[in-house]
Amino acid sequence: MRISLGTRVTLGIITAVILLVVYVPLLVVLINSFSTSSSLTWPPPGLTLEWWGRAFRSDGALEAVGTSALVALVSSALALILGTMLSFALQRFSFFGRNTVNLLVILPIALPGIITGIALNNLFRTILGVPLSIWTVIIAHTTFCIVTVFNNAVARLRRMGTSFEEASADLGAGIWTTFRLVTFPQLRSALLTGGLLAFALSFDEIVVTTFTAGSGVRTLPMFIIDNVARPNQAPIVSVIAVVLVIVSIVPIALAQKLSGSEQQRG
Amino acid sequence: MSTIAPATTPPRTPTPPPRRTAARRGSVYLSAHPRARLALLLSAPLFWLGAVYVVALALLLVTAFWTTDTYTGQIRTEFTLDNVVTVVTNAFYQGITLRTIGIALAVTAIDVALALPIAYFMAMVASPALQRTLVVLVLTPLWASYLVKAFAWRSVLSSDGILDWLLRPFGGSTPGYGIAATIITLSYLWLPYVILPIYAGLERVPSSLLEASGDLGGRSWATLRLVVWPMALPAIIAGTIFSFSLSLGDYITIGIVGGGAQMLGTLVYQDIGAANNLPLASAIALIPIVVIFGYLFLVRRTGALDNL
Numbered sequence: 213m214r215i216s217l218g219t220r221v222t223l224g225i226i227t228a229v230i231l232l233v234v235y236v237p238l239l240v241v242l243i244n245s246f247s248t249s250s251s252l253t254w255p256p257p258g259l260t261l262e263w264w265g266r267a268f269r270s271d272g273a274l275e276a277v278g279t280s281a282l283v284a285l286v287s288s289a290l291a292l293i294l295g296t297m298l299s300f301a302l303q304r305f306s307f308f309g310r311n312t313v314n315l316l317v318i319l320p321i322a323l324p325g326i327i328t329g330i331a332l333n334n335l336f337r338t339i340l341g342v343p344l345s346i347w348t349v350i351i352a353h354t355t356f357c358i359v360t361v362f363n364n365a366v367a368r369l370r371r372m373g374t375s376f377e378e379a380s381a382d383l384g385a386g387i388w389t390t391f392r393l394v395t396f397p398q399l400r401s402a403l404l405t406g407g408l409l410a411f412a413l414s415f416d417e418i419v420v421t422t423f424t425a426g427s428g429v430r431t432l433p434m435f436i437i438d439n440v441a442r443p444n445q446a447p448i449v450s451v452i453a454v455v456l457v458i459v460s461i462v463p464i465a466l467a468q469k470l471s472g473s474e475q476q477r478g
Numbered sequence: 479m480s481t482i483a484p485a486t487t488p489p490r491t492p493t494p495p496p497r498r499t500a501a502r503r504g505s506v507y508l509s510a511h512p513r514a515r516l517a518l519l520l521s522a523p524l525f526w527l528g529a530v531y532v533v534a535l536a537l538l539l540v541t542a543f544w545t546t547d548t549y550t551g552q553i554r555t556e557f558t559l560d561n562v563v564t565v566v567t568n569a570f571y572q573g574i575t576l577r578t579i580g581i582a583l584a585v586t587a588i589d590v591a592l593a594l595p596i597a598y599f600m601a602m603v604a605s606p607a608l609q610r611t612l613v614v615l616v617l618t619p620l621w622a623s624y625l626v627k628a629f630a631w632r633s634v635l636s637s638d639g640i641l642d643w644l645l646r647p648f649g650g651s652t653p654g655y656g657i658a659a660t661i662i663t664l665s666y667l668w669l670p671y672v673i674l675p676i677y678a679g680l681e682r683v684p685s686s687l688l689e690a691s692g693d694l695g696g697r698s699w700a701t702l703r704l705v706v707w708p709m710a711l712p713a714i715i716a717g718t719i720f721s722f723s724l725s726l727g728d729y730i731t732i733g734i735v736g737g738g739a740q741m742l743g744t745l746v747y748q749d750i751g752a753a754n755n756l757p758l759a760s761a762i763a764l765i766p767i768v769v770i771f772g773y774l775f776l777v778r779r780t781g782a783l784d785n786l
Contacts, residue, residue: 215698220603223595224599226599227596227600227612230595231616234619234666235619236634237627237634237666240634241622254636254640254642255643293522294522297519297520298520298523300519301519305519307516316532322719322723322770323766324726324728324770325724326728326729326743326747326763327535327763328534330538330750330756330759332530333750334537334538334756334760335534338537338553338756351530355526355531358523358526386506389505416621416623418624418625419729433623433624433625436625436626437625437730440629446629452626453623453626456622456626457622460618465614
């Protein structure tokens with residue numbers, strides 16, 4: 213199919229314009245983090261570094277970052293284990309109810325967060341009588357993080373085939389040795405991509421977190437929602453946002469490099 | 479007379495038989511019993527998803543048929559249809575249900591309209607290097623906090639924000655906070671989730687098929703309609719599942735830019751928080767659950783679920 217030059221150029225322009233618009237709000241956040249106005253007035257009346265200094269001295273913000281990192285780390289580790297097991301089960305075996313299991317994995321991400329949130333809140337508080345804590349947040353986050361690991365691992369397993377593993381078994385390796393020396397090295401980068409996505413998903417989650425967090429638990433998104441409406445805190449939130457976007461470029465570039473060098477998409 | 483020299487094989491040290499450790503015995507057993515392997519793989523994840531998630535969803539369903547004691551605020555576990563009947567027949571809930579579905583549909587339509595040209599350009603026109611750059615450009619906004627982006631739009635759309643500042647010279651003004659602002663912000667938030675599956679789907683269309691269509695006399699338009707479209711449709715539907723479902727449950731964005739307007743999520747949130755009426759919240763939550771299951775049921779035959 214030949215795409216005419218006119219069409220190519222038009223598509224290119226549309227793409228450029230949309231991406232430009234996508235970055236305008238992020239740019240506004242960047243500029244607001246330097247604005248002397250604390251109520252996000254445009255154009256900024258003046259520029260200052262005050263908010264940047266304050267953000268790095270804000271105990272609440274730093275503690276929230278720590279909580280979020282802990283939750284995201286434990287949830288994505290659990291999701292890595294569970295998601296990998298599921299991907300082997302669904303990709304390497306066919307069994308009765310396979311499609312149902314497949315739907316079950318997708319469901320926590322296909323249903324709105326508020327439903328997952330109140331369902332788990334109801335389960336913990338009303339039914340089980342478990343007090344909400346950081347662990348209830350981790351359990352909830354793991355549930356919807358499984359799917360990102362699963363998707364990446366399944367795609368890789370499908371491409372890998374089983375011939376290397378069979379060769380390994382023919383040469384006398386047991387299943388643990390085969391997994392350690394043959395399967396895992398091929399799967400590693402897909403697991404890293406899935407794990408990074410799971411981490412990001414958990415780090416940014418607010419809805420499910422709101423309904424499952426105990427009273428002493430405050431993740432970064434909870435800190436943001438508490439503070440952004442307050443006049444003197446909004447610019448600090450802008451600073452945090454800018455830092456997060458800059459920090460996030462590292463894992464994106466890493467994941468992109470990994471998938472680029474192996475010619476696969478996550 | 480010739481003698482054939484015996485083939486000289488180097489003396490082989492026989493591989494020592496593996497030690498009979500517990501790990502080895504487990505390995506031998508699992509190699510011989512694929513069903514045991516499957517059971518082992520499925521046990522932990524299914525326990526997690528089943529015991530935590532499915533049970534929680536099922537109990538939510540049950541809770542919708544319970545009631546809250548108006549005096550003590552405790553949940554009474556007596557079966558009643560009151561909550562569900564209220565939610566289905568009350569004009570207030572009907573109005574908000576229709577508004578929520580309308581917003582979700584509008585957001586989905588906008589996102590698909592914006593995602594199609596970008597995904598098409600990325601998959602079919604851009605060079606491999608440009609393609610990688612564009613993927614990064616599409617992905618990066620996802621890593622900025624969802625809340626920060628929603629608040630960025632609050633700032634962009636405010637009466638002394640950048641949009642008003644840009645439009646004022648042309649006699650325009652910001653739409654202000656409300657339903658339109660909510661639709662704009664939600665479309666913005668979910669756009670990457672719609673672009674990525676469509677891009678992945680279009681990229682899977684083999685170029686040989688496009689050439690074959692051309693060789694057989696198919697014009698660009700015919701190729702697009704008869705070859706590309708049927709192969710891209712499941713990916714497009716996969717993208718719509720995200721934008722539709724994420725919009726349907728939203729209460730945060732409409733709280734930030736909605737100017738007081740409510741969606742179903744707002745009601746659920748209020749009934750849990752301020753009103754402490756979990757049964758009523760559960761009954762309201764049944765609406766998005768039913769709508770989404772209906773949607774998933776409608777599209778399951780298109781193969782969209784494999785494209786998520």
